[in-house]
Amino acid sequence: MGAPPGYRPSAWVHLLHQLPRADFQLRPVPSGFAPQEQEYQQALLLVAALAGLGLGLSLIVIAVYLIRFCCRPPEPPGAKSATPGGGCVTWSCIAALLVSCAGIGIGFYGNSETSDGVSQLSSALLHANNTLSAIDHLVLEMVERLGGAVRTELTTLEEVFTQRTELVAAARGARRQAEAVAQQLQGLAFWRGVPLSPLQVAEDVSFVEEYRWLAYVLLLLLELLVCLFTLLGLAKQSKWLVIVMMVMSLLVLILSWASLGLEAAAAVGLSDFCSSPDTYLLNLTQEETGLSSDILNYYFLCNQAVSNPFQQRLTLTQRALANIHSQLQGLEREAGVQSSSAQEPLLSLEETLNVTEGSFHQLVALLNCRGLHKDYGAALRGLCEDALEGLLFLLLFSLLSAGALATTLCSLPRAWVLFPPRSPSASCSGSRPSEPFLHARLESVPPLCSPPGCRRRPH
Numbered sequence: 391m392g393a394p395p396g397y398r399p400s401a402w403v404h405l406l407h408q409l410p411r412a413d414f415q416l417r418p419v420p421s422g423f424a425p426q427e428q429e430y431q432q433a434l435l436l437v438a439a440l441a442g443l444g445l446g447l448s449l450i451v452i453a454v455y456l457i458r459f460c461c462r463p464p465e466p467p468g469a470k471s472a473t474p475g476g477g478c479v480t481w482s483c484i485a486a487l488l489v490s491c492a493g494i495g496i497g498f499y500g501n502s503e504t505s506d507g508v509s510q511l512s513s514a515l516l517h518a519n520n521t522l523s524a525i526d527h528l529v530l531e532m533v534e535r536l537g538g539a540v541r542t543e544l545t546t547l548e549e550v551f552t553q554r555t556e557l558v559a560a561a562r563g564a565r566r567q568a569e570a571v572a573q574q575l576q577g578l579a580f581w582r583g584v585p586l587s588p589l590q591v592a593e594d595v596s597f598v599e600e601y602r603w604l605a606y607v608l609l610l611l612l613e614l615l616v617c618l619f620t621l622l623g624l625a626k627q628s629k630w631l632v633i634v635m636m637v638m639s640l641l642v643l644i645l646s647w648a649s650l651g652l653e654a655a656a657a658v659g660l661s662d663f664c665s666s667p668d669t670y671l672l673n674l675t676q677e678e679t680g681l682s683s684d685i686l687n688y689y690f691l692c693n694q695a696v697s698n699p700f701q702q703r704l705t706l707t708q709r710a711l712a713n714i715h716s717q718l719q720g721l722e723r724e725a726g727v728q729s730s731s732a733q734e735p736l737l738s739l740e741e742t743l744n745v746t747e748g749s750f751h752q753l754v755a756l757l758n759c760r761g762l763h764k765d766y767g768a769a770l771r772g773l774c775e776d777a778l779e780g781l782l783f784l785l786l787f788s789l790l791s792a793g794a795l796a797t798t799l800c801s802l803p804r805a806w807v808l809f810p811p812r813s814p815s816a817s818c819s820g821s822r823p824s825e826p827f828l829h830a831r832l833e834s835v836p837p838l839c840s841p842p843g844c845r846r847r848p849h
Contacts, residue, residue, distance in 0.1 A: 397770045399665050402778060406661035412436060423662040423670050434655045441651030445644060448796045455800050483624065483801035486794045487617045493790030494614050500783025501606045503776050508599040510772025515592035518765040521756055522581040522588065528753045529579040532746050533572045539742045540568050543735040547721065550732045557721060564717045564739075567710045571746075574707045578700055578757065580685055586678045606784070609649065613642050613791060620798065627809045636802050643795040650788035657781045664774035692763035700757050711747055718743065 399407075411419040411433035419433040544565045551557035616638045623631035663670065672686050684699040698704075722736050755761075 397767045397774070400775060400778070402782060403661045403664045403774060406658055407665040409658065411658075421662055422666070423659070425659070434659055437658050438651035438655040441647050441654060444650070444792070445647035448643065448647070448792065452796060452799050456803060459803055480624065480805060483798055483805055484621070486797035486801065487621055490613065490617050490791055490794035490798070493787045493794065494610050494617070496783050496790065497606065497610050497787030500780045500785075500787060501603060501610070502780070503783060504780030505599060505603050507772040507775065507777030507780060508595060510776060511769045512592045512596050512599075514765040514769035514772065515588040515595070517768075518762055519588035519592070521761055521765070525753065525756050526579045526582050528749050528756070529575050529582075532575050532749050532753075535742055535746055536568045536572045536575075539739055540565050543739045543742070544568070546735045547732055547739075550735075551721075560717050560721055564714050564721075567714045567717070571707050571710045571714075574703045574710070575753075577703050578753065580681065580700075581679075584679045584681070586675070606649075609642075609645055610787075612638075613646075613795075616642055620802070624805060629806055629809060632802055632806050636799060639795050639799055639802075643792060643799070646788045646791040646795065650785065650792065653781055653785045653788060657778065657785060660774065660778050660781065664770070664778065667770060667774075689759050689762045690766065692759035698757075698759070704754060704757070707750065711743065711750065714743060 407421055409421075411421055411430075413419055413429045413432040414436065417429075419429045424430045544561055547561040548558055548565075551561060616635055619631060620635040620639070622628075623635055668690055672683070672690055675681070675686055675690075676683060682699070684696075687696050688699055718736060718739055721732070722740075
């Protein structure tokens, strides 16, 4: 198979394509892209299920940690308590939140790259649709123009040259040639009546991508707000805000693992497609359109090994147009001597033939495989380079978010315990909470000895 211009499978495509795949019975599945087969669907679902397994393990670890933390036995009275280590808890929680913020930045970049790749795919489909529509329009225009010439000018010439049998035969020969050209041209509009529309595919892809992009933006903004309000709760030592952010962190953790599963399955499936796209697209397009394999091979492969399936029709059309030219020139010479009434239809025919030849040269250029094959290569580059790269960045974002949020969920309860109590007496006396966890550290320091002569005032 010939690769489109400028497209080569990347190292990520080869790496993901080499990963082993298995169905629900853990039987090996070939890595060829076959979404219609049940075994391949099960393999992709199994890849997505690995993210569900990771979510389950994360929730179990978090639950066990929180249960052990909440159910630890109280210290006996008079026992020497260990240093709380509030600073360590603080910085571990802040570090996890900063990692999550870094993941959010990576997620925004990956979302943008994926959107750019899909936009390039849509643009290539729209350009290919314009080319196919232009082919159909040119063919229809030339057929109608030649049909009008046959019905009017050539019929008029036959009536004018009624007394000259040889001129009537020449006019009728030009009529037959024009009808043959129209018949050959109708066979060049190969996409007319095909149920598959690149325009509809581009609109569907853009519609899905718009909602996918919006969903990821909302997820990223939600996680960013969770990180910011969690940091605010730690700075203000607000217990209710920390509790709310723990619930929101748990929700975002579940969403991160869910997006991780979708991204992993999409990346693996896309790598299988991008490793050898020609075979799958040839079979799919032939099944959807009913076009011959010669036409599809010509446009998908576009190399010297594949001949132009329209070459014979184009050659016959060009010869027929040349014959019409020669016959009209002969009629012009005879009409200049015999009849001046034939000049007007002959000039109109000459003008129609010149316009038809100009449109024919445009049609030859549009039917050449280079234009549509270039669109095919642009679509593959957008899908298999930019979109796949964006998916991998989104995958990294989901991994960082899941790990950072799990760490945050384990650290926040310890930080909450170390918050100093906000008693009414403390509020009335005007004292304010100090730097987070500094008050907890000061409580562990033994009080200094009172100076001599100082006595405690009895309460």
